[in-house]
Amino acid sequence: MAQPLFRAPVGTRDILAPASSRRRRLVDVFADLAGRSGFGLLESPIFEELGVFQRLGADNDVVTKELFEFFDKGEPPRHLALRPELTASVCRAFAEHRPTVPWKIWYSGPQFRYERPQAGRYRQFDQVGVETLGTDDPHADVEVVGLGVRFYEELGMKQVRLLINSLGDADSRPVYDAALAAYLQRRRDELSEQSRVTLERNPLRVLDSKREQDRPVIAEAPVMADFLSGASADHFQAVTAGLDSLGAAYEVSPRLVRGLDYYTRTTFEFVADALDTAQNAVGGGGRYDGLVEELGGPATPGIGFALGVDRILLACDAEGAFSDEPSPVDVFVVDVAGGTSAVMLCDRLRRAGLGVDRAFDGRSMKAQMKRADRSGAAVAVIVGPDEKAAGEATVRDMRPGGGQRQVPEPGVVAAVTEMLAGAVS
RNA sequence: GUGGCCGUAGCUCAGUCGGUUAGAGCGCCGGGUUGUGGUCCCGGAGGUCGGGGGUUCGACUCCCCUCGGUCACCCCA
Incomplete structure (x- = not known):
């Protein structure tokens, strides 16, 4: 074939019509829903100072291996990075502007992670999301999670499951972490090699392993629910009760830990059963009560989620939802x-x-x-x-x-x- | 970063044990008498067979490297 001189970089792609207009419509649906729910649009930079993202967790792949970093032409040069996610940017913006709380924002746009592409995973990918900062009222959790549920519904998706868990607060989490680490250490020999490495870095993450070998050990591991402080347990109870009142189906998933380290208390994930690929999580989020403070702002609780546009579209294809609209030409x-x-x-x-x-x-x-x-x-x-x-x-x-x-x-x-x-x- | 599979027209693919001018469908362009689409018929354009090297009288076909795609691990949306 006539070789093109250039092509889109690895992990990126051109999205042509009509697929592009379908994406835009999806974002429109989200924007409308978020707007009607009292969330305002936040437009933040595509890149930030590297430090903003390093607060996400020192032993997290997203910030250690997957960052697109570069230096600008400043004197001295500034160390910058393309955003790998948006919650950190949102918290940075909050710390910078100190808006009145509760601050409810939504966003959409591209994010970047230097990973090997595969089904539903790209180096440049799009997410839509919402964040509520400045309140730890469990009803705020319910509003956020419920928004996600309704969004999938509005797209016409039926095969999306909501998984939810509580990771506990600053009081209960360390106790659990210690108990879990002790348990895993005890059964270390049964774990896969990979998990043994993970165990050293972050015991909690071992629960995320998909390796067959780790299954039995994980299945019998202590669960966070048994370690929740009274306050955390009440909070979680209020959240699930709220979801019940919305008639939103969910599964309490004791071993749902999620990737980013900043999560506390409520964590959740939306899984598309229509997707038979490894990447079947179409959205996820949780509470991050310490993040704003980490970024130099006042102690501020926050909760939010990010939904992967590309994966949602893939899942829609798989279950025949949200089809292309007819030609705009009359x-x-x-x-x-x-x-x-x-x-x-x-x-x-x-x-x-x-x-x-x-x-x-x-x-x-x-x-x-x-x-x-x-x-x-x-x-x-x-x-x-x-x-x-x-x-x-x-x-x-x-x-x-x-x-x-x-x-x-x-x-x-x-x-x-x-x-x-x-x-x- | 690691591993499996794949790489032939714009797209989806065929190509016999290595053997002449590399094929199909769709799409695209033109035509089917004088100005009318969708169906049908006819014709046409379009490929240095991802790139480089090697083996061979001869390579789309075999080997190596490389680039790209894809899937999985890892991680995550």
Whole structure:
């Protein structure tokens, strides 16, 4: 093949129409839902000072191995990184601006992680998300989680499961961590080699292992639920009770720990059962009560989630939800009389608010009609030498069995509008 | 970062034990008498067989390297 000189970098890709408009519609659905729920849009930089992300956890792959880092031309150079996620940026923005609480924001946009691509995983990927900062009211948890549930519903997805757990607070978590570490150490020999390494770095993460060998050990591991402080247990209870009142189905998943280290108390994940790939988590989030403080702000509780746009779309494909919308083109203008009429008619029809397209290069009538057909337009406006001479245009119904009529040029918009309003399949 | 599989037209693929001008479907372009799409028919354009090296009289076919894709691990949305 003729070798292109360049191609999209590994793990990135061009998204062409109509897939691109479908993505945009998905974000629109989310934006609408978040907006109606009192969340305002936060637009934050695509890159931040490296330190912002390093607060996510020193032994986390996302910040240790997967960061796109670079230096700018400052003197001295600033150490920057493309954002691997957005919660840290949100907390940084909160610490910087000190908005009145509760601060409820939503976001969408690309994020970057230097990983090997695979199904549902890209180096540049898109997420939508919400965050509520400044309150640890369990009802805020319910609002956030419930928003996620309703979003999938609005997309028409049916095979999404909500997994939820509590990781405990600053009082209970260390006790559990110690108990878990002790337990895992005791059965260390039964663990996979990988998990033994993980055990040294972060015992909690061992629970995340997908390796068959680790299953028995994980199955019998102590669960956080037994170590929750009274306050944490009450909080979790209130959250699940709230979800019950929403009629939102969920599964308490004692071993759900999630990847980022900053999570406390409520953690949750949305799993798409329609996806038979390894990457079947279409969203996840939780509470991060210490993160703002980590970033130099006032002690501020927070909760939020991020949903993976790419994976959601994959899951939608798998279960046949949120399909492509029909063509945005209502009318196609065919001009075989020099083309000047098309220039004018397209403009006039577009100004009337209609979706209008046309052909170029003075193609034959047959060719232009074919284009009109492919465009999905319900109506074609045809101008040939006869119409041109008479100062008229033919308005043709492209739908099966549709007829056509010739109208004076000034009446084209009205005739088209009328035809579009008429019997539609 | 590690491993498996794959790499032939824009897309999806076929290509016999290595043997002449590398094929199909879809898409694209044109045509099927004088101005009309969708079905049908005819024709056409389009490929240095991912790239490089090697083996051979001869490589799309075999070997090595490399790049890319894909899937899994890891990690995560």
